[in-house]
Amino acid sequence: MSQSKSASLMDSRILLPAIGGAFKKLDPRSLIRNPVMFVVAVVSLLTTVLFLKDVVTGGQSLGFTFQIILWLWFTVLFANFAEAVAEGRGKAQADSLRKTRTETQAKLLSSEKDTGFKLVPGTRLKVGDLVLVEAGDIIPSDGEVIEGVASVNESAITGESAPVIRESGGDRSAVTGGTQVLSDWLRVRITAAAGSTFIDRMIALVEGAQRQKTPNEIALNILLAGMTLIFVLATATIPSFAAYAGGAIPVVVLVALFVTLIPTTIGALLSAIGIAGMDRLIQFNVLAMSGRAVEAAGDVDTLLLDKTGTITFGNRQATELLPVKGVTEQELADAAQLASLADETPEGRSIVVLAKEKYGIRARDMQTLHAHFVPFTAQSRMSGVDIDGSSIRKGAVDAVLAYVNQSAAGAAVAGGGAVATIGTRASSETIRDLQSISDQIAKAGGTPLAVVRDGKLLGVVHLKDIVKGGIRERFAELRQMGIRTVMITGDNPLTAAAIAAEAGVDDFLAQATPENKLSLIRDEQSKGKLVAMCGDGTNDAPALAQADVGVAMNTGTVAAREAGNMVDLDSDPTKLIEIVGIGKQLLMTRGALTTFSIANDIAKYFAIIPAMFLAFYPQLGALNIMGLQTPQSAILSAIIFNALIIVALIPLSLKGVKYRAIGAAALLRRNLLIYGLGGVIVPFVGIKAIDVVITSLGLA
């Protein structure tokens, strides 16, 4: 799918089929979904019939009428074309997905303890069936891992070639049909019936087959239908006004006025805008389960973000070494580095790096030192190294203190030896010093790690959650959009507050549990706010379901994926911010083109009204401020402009109006200027230009 991301707007693979699609969509059953364009098609048909009658009976100015009718039909076709192009982009993606859904053979197990398997076609699998998937096999359908650990290539759906780990239990137990197991094996319980798997749903979504009108789209359609009715009144009453003045106006001219006045531009592009919005998310590797979810994203007031991975890097890093009194920093750095040499955790590595970069102590080789590494255990909550008879430990402050007391007591019992005198060195003064240092670190949101060498307390390593670069600016931007950010973390309130302040989030939820997460969402919603969050674990499912926009990580559990209304294929929680932007862009594009469409009408009146009444009210020629050559060319220019502007705006409707986080008032001023004022001016220029061209071509 990553290849099709770059499918450009002018890709002939999309444009050519779209031309055919435009004609296919003339089917009344598909036209009726779009009230404005349906009306245009009806009046086009009406004038065509009248024209054919005129041809038979020999009417006047047939050439002019023919051209008008031609452009009326073009208006309908251009609208269909816009929709077909938007759908075409989705279809291209669907086709590439379909290729991955090849016929697979499944290794069906009869029970959890079954050691043998039966080969059946993947399509015959039912929900609840157990299958075995081994290295090299394609996973036959969506399911949940009940046993085993394996690396899986999910590039078919994510476009990401690096394999991911799937294992039973925990938050990485969901597997997707169509992905391939690279190593080891899995036993999988099938959770989706054939035809309703994740890939099937993705295909349906990107093709727009299940597209339903969103609430906002329905409201906008009502507005457009209302405007259309107003213009029915405005034009249908003209014949009697003309009759009163002793004249008559040809039907085709009335139809031309009517079609140019009704909001055809936005009417034609409305569904393309909606499809393109979904599509833009897909290009971001996010699947929205409904258009409603995309719209809701634009409205989000509160964003719940997990601390780890979104706001901070997943792991803490050593930033500082703070020795107790009587110990030099160099001494502490040396011990801390030695204790961490064999420690492969990110925290351990960061200590080695810090000692090297800040204190110039080069990492030494464990082998040559004849050192013995003591790994971290849940009981000791320390790790360290025994080297040349001396032992160095680092760990949680209380664990290290307990260790010091214990070894002092042990030494007292054993009596004598090098270790015996050490215990007494850990005076109460040193302990107080150590504790005050570590308290300070905790207050600042960091994690203190005490270091001890042969029972002598040396000092503390400051491990810190590193806030991602630029995240502060992102939150400031969100604040500009009017969105409140809430950081969710399992940390204690003290640590959480410090990180929240550093990252610049508006609020935080410390010691978060699924329950208080859910109640936070409910609380916000009761204040009339819309909440977005992302999550991956099964215990996130209730909150994901409750949130207005729930983005489930693709790596997450089946339950989480079912509960959310969006799935992020890249499992990148930072994307919530982009998702909000895309939702806003969708609504903005609709608003901008509606404004543009309505503002266009002013110029069209000035083109058509003087031309229309010229025969019996020549004084109205004064309204022909564009100086259009003849009444025919004026009317024709207006209708041509009206049709061509649809095509001209297809790229904008697919790309969307750019969202800028500059505050609502500034944004509105900007868009009103571009699409409102621009919408008034552009058609004056455009109609005049078309008039010059068609008169020089002798068309009117």
Place this chain on the structure above:
Amino acid sequence: MTLNGWLQILVYCGIIILLVKPLGGYMTRVFNGDRTLLSPVFVRVERGLYRLAGTSEREEQHWTTYTAALLFFSLAGFIVLYLLQRLQGGLPFNPAGMGATEPDLAFNTAVSFVTNTNWQNYGGESTMSYLVQMAGLTVQNFVSAATGIAIAIALIRGFSRASGTSIGNFWVDLTRCTLYILLPLCIVLTLVYVYLGVPQTLGTYVDATTLEGARQTIAVGPVASQLAIKMLGTNGGGFFNVNSAHPFENPDAISNLIQMVTIFAIGAALTNVFGRMVGNQRQGWAIFAAMGVLFLAGVSVCYWGEAAGNPLVHALGIDGGNMEGKETRFGIALSALFAVITTAASCGAVNAMHDSFMAISGMIPLINTMLGEVIIGGVGAGLYGILLYVIIAVFVAGLMVGRTPEYLGKKIEAKEVKMAMLAVLCLPLAMLGFTAVATVLPSAVASIANAGPHGFSEILYAYTSAAANNGSAFGGLTGNTPWYNITLGIGMWMGRFFVIIPALAIAGSLVMKKTVPESAGTFPTHGPLFVGLLVGVILIVGGLTFFPALAVGPIVEHLALGLGQTF
């Protein structure tokens, strides 16, 4: 245009601006049921009325109940008024011995007063008995005004209340408005008018002998009392046929100023009531500002057109502005100002003949009316009318900031848009629809006084005035024919109730919604940007609807005049 003329216009605007806050504050207290200065006087009467009606001030209504009560009340008012006219010959207070009004005229008049339109196809002094004028017309002048205000208050509650179901109690709103606002102000105004020389008597018409020795019957009657509510309630129905151009109905510049001020007073103050009730007075001022921009634009064009005068008359060597159809005691500036006020505010009283205005300045009253009477507008009707435009403006513009549109924390969704469009749609349906039929109906065309575009404007003006519940007449059109009586009656009915019902439906839908707290993502609706947007939407939606009709009416007439043609 003269400096003096502009000063008079500016003084008028200043008085209105000064009135907005105190009157708005008082009205807010009245509708919130708070204690006011007049509570000791009226509270017993008020409670007694509720007991009589079997309701209480604590009882609240769902929007459907509210609407049903309102419709029932209007229907009852219509029936009473119709019967009073038909039976006036046998009823008391009829010194001039007026006979029964014709059925079609009685229908037209009854609809006209119940809908706060006061379109008059009759001459008051030659058709209606004192009883009909006082117990029929004046009563409706009070309660139709109070009804309009009640609807506006109900719609405001839709915005100000959250997660509720009820929008107030129609009977309570109606009673409070009449008792605490309209009645006391009218008593004061009546006394002032009497002091200024307006008759207030139940005596018979006076016979006089003129200097030439001819006998003349001078009509008098209870004029001052009807005059007070005619202006304050933006009713506009004159006691006399020539309305406020008559010296007994508008003796001098002072009475003229009071009349102009009282037309706008309640409508302007309602914007402040709106602001106070939604908890931010600036929201009210923004709406007032949008109205003000449209008003000043209208006054400027109208005054300019009249002051510039008629080029054909200038060609004859007579300089100056257009004085045809104007009273010399008011002059050009005050006649133009009055015309704009009365059509902006859905009042319809006149102190000059709009038919005699220049084409371009006569177009301003027409446009004011076409926009649906939202520039201050009829009492209550102006506010709920402009709020319908606000919903449309916010819907389109709100999308452009990338959120589901919201106004005052209430999301504007399909239901609100549907109802607002319905209301906006019914006006051109009545205005343009009936005009289109009338202009090709020979019997209807026979009623017009002038040929060509000017005659067209007369018909267009009549239906526009009716549907917008304005009631002013362009003049020139003989409206008292069965065709006009009935179709104008239907137009007034459509223009009133096809707007009221959607407006109350919106109130009912909004009141149930939560109020979304304001954030940086919601665009402010109290600044100049919003005012500009609202003005633009009103002009574009209104302008686009009526451009063809205006083109073949006043516009072509104006252009023809430039070429030396008249109709």
